[in-house]
Amino acid sequence: MTQAASEPSGNDILHGDISATLKRMTVPMIFGMITLMTFNLVDTFFISMLGTAPLAAVSFTFPVTFTVISLAIGLGIGTSAVIAKALxxxxxxxxxxxxxxALIISSVLVTLLSLIGLLSIDGLFSLxxxxxxxxxxIYDYMSVWFFGAVFLITPMIGNSILRASGDTKTPSIIMGLGGLVNAILDPILIFGFGPIEAMGVKGAAIAxxxxxxxxxxxxxxxxxxxxRLLSFRSRYTSxxxxxxxxxxxxxxxxxxxMLTPIAMAVLTAVIARFGPxxxxxxxxGSRIESIASMLVLALSMTLPPFISQNFGAQNYQRVQLAYKKTLQFVLLFQLAIYLVLLLSSDLIASTFGNEAEVVDTIKVFxxxxxxxxxxxxxxxxTNSSFNALHKPMNALVLSVIRLFVFYVPFAYIGSQLYGLIGLFVxxxxxxxxxxxxxxxxxxxALNKITGIPSLETR
Structure with missing residues (x-):
């Protein structure tokens, strides 16, 4: 599979300096995600100008839209792991x-899931x-969103194919371009411009x-x-x-x-008791989390191809070191992000909240x-690394433990004891x-596969 000269080559992934290679793969993804997520915040800002009810409506859609997106993400993970190991x-x-x-089956599955969602909007959001x-x-937004979901899946799977080969620059450009187009069209279609009539939240979905x-x-x-990364000819498989x-x-x-939006749906229902x-x-707050976690999300797209390729080449020591170095960096980086959010909490809350109660709750978050x-x-x-090692059931069980053993139960108990503050704690x-x-x-698990002593004992 051909690659741009500026991208990490297979030799870099398999033999180059681990930190330097992951940096070269991740930096373009961070740029693309910053661009995309910034434009998503712009999207939230424009919708917030319509009032609390439209903003709350779009907030209700997050668990549902993320269910479809989660299917696409999962298929992208499978695509990346299989292709990277083969490479x-x-x-x-x-x-x-x-x-x-991968492109064919993902399109079919997302289309079926979106059709089910489209036919059950009223009952789903009432729940x-x-x-x-x-x-x-909600109906204005989701009727368009479900119809267009099939056009969302192809770029996501295509980007997974590119990342599996070590090309992270091209996916970042595609992500950024999509976000830019959406941000430009948002105010035009939401509020109207010239002969284009104002469409409100439906305009955001059309954008x-x-x-x-x-x-x-x-x-x-x-x-x-x-x-030329696609072919329907293979002598070794069907x-x-x-x-x-x-x-x-x-x-x-x-x-x-998909467990994440289910858990978020339960959490949203709990939070709904405190009002719109x-x-x-x-x-x-969910949008803020997306921005604040952009490095983690970028690494979750670049670390798996690195692990899968080295797993396929039986370079187990590099798998272990990449996992350890990445976690150490993320913990320090996210602590710095937290300090930045604390210092800018007043500005963030006042920018996206148009009522005092909304502003105060954003700050508490x-x-x-x-x-x-x-x-x-x-x-x-860790979830993405399990998938990269072709251990998807481990990742699934870990998600169940996180969301339904710890996250949601502890949040619910906290809400019963201390309200919204208790929920967040x-x-x-x-x-x-x-x-x-x-x-x-x-x-x-890695020790069992490779026989290398576990990290905590070294």
Whole structure:
């Protein structure tokens, strides 16, 4: 599989300096994610100008939209793990065939899930606690979003194919371009401009749809014409076998990712008891979390290909060292991010909240939960590393432990005892407990595979 000269080569991934290689792979992803997530915050800002009800409506959609996105992420994880391992073992023809199969099956599965969602909007959001005030806004947004979800999946899987080969610069450019298009179209379609009538929250969804469609055109051109990373010819495998390999990792990974919006839906229903202002503030807090955790999310896309390629080449020592170095860096970096958020909490809260209660709740969120973002990073990176080692069930069980043994139960108990403050504190304690479990489990699992002593004993 060909790569741009500026990207880490397979030799870099398998033999180069670990820290330097991961840095070269991750920095472009951070740039792309900063651009994309900044534009997503702009999206939230424009919607907040419509009032609390539209902002709360879009906040209600997060668990649902993330369910579909989680399926796409899981399939991308499976795609990346399978292709990267094949590349590490120098099976280039197999890698190209697997990439083609991944694009087809992911499109079919996301289309089916979106169709189910489209037909059950009313019942689904009623279960989440949405009232009649916000339901019209939810329908306007989700009717467009579900229709366009098929255009979201292709760029996501295509980017996973590129990252598996070590090319992280191109996916970052595609992500940034999509975010830019969305940000430009948002105010035009939400508030109207010239002959274009104001569409409100539906305009925000249409802006996303257009950006996704542009991404489809770009990624297919790159994969088929420019880089020639797709092929339907393989002497060593079949469509069925390729599908089985991808889904064996992709479906458990998707299931693990889908647990997050399910847990968020439960949490949103709990928060809804405190009023729409609390739901609106929590929605803003979720967007803040995405920005604050951008390094972790970038590493969760670049560390797995590194681990999978070295796993395929049986470079087990490099797998262990990459995991250890990455976690150490993330813990220190996220602590610095927390301090920045503390210093800017007033500005952030006043920017995205247009009512005093919303502003106050956003500030409370910032004071508590971001303190454990480094621990959350340990959990996320351990999950992605399990998938990279082709241990998807470990990642799935870890997600269940995090969300339904620690995170949601502790948050609920906290809310019963001390209201919203207790909820946030409980969620933070849940992150701490899960991080300890994740780190210990991964070290023992790696030791079992490789025979290398676990990190905590070295």
């Amino acid at each position: 590490g073992g120098q099976s280039y023809e197999e890698a190209k065939f697997d990439a083609s199969v 989440l606690g949405a009232n009649q005030e916000v339901m019209p806004y 996303s749809l257009i950006a996704w469609f542009l991404g489809v055109i770009i990624i297919l051109y790159l994969l088929i014409v420019k880089k 469509f069925y076998n390729a599908t089985k390999k991808i889904l064996t990792i992709g479906l458990p990974a998707a299931g693990a990712n 202002e609390a739901v609106a503030a929590f929605g803003v 910032i004071y508590i939960l971001p303190l454990t973002y480094g621990l959350q990073g340990v959990i996320i990176l 409980g969620a933070a304690i849940g992150n701490l407990c899960t991080a300890v479990v994740a780190y210990t489990w991964f070290n023992r």
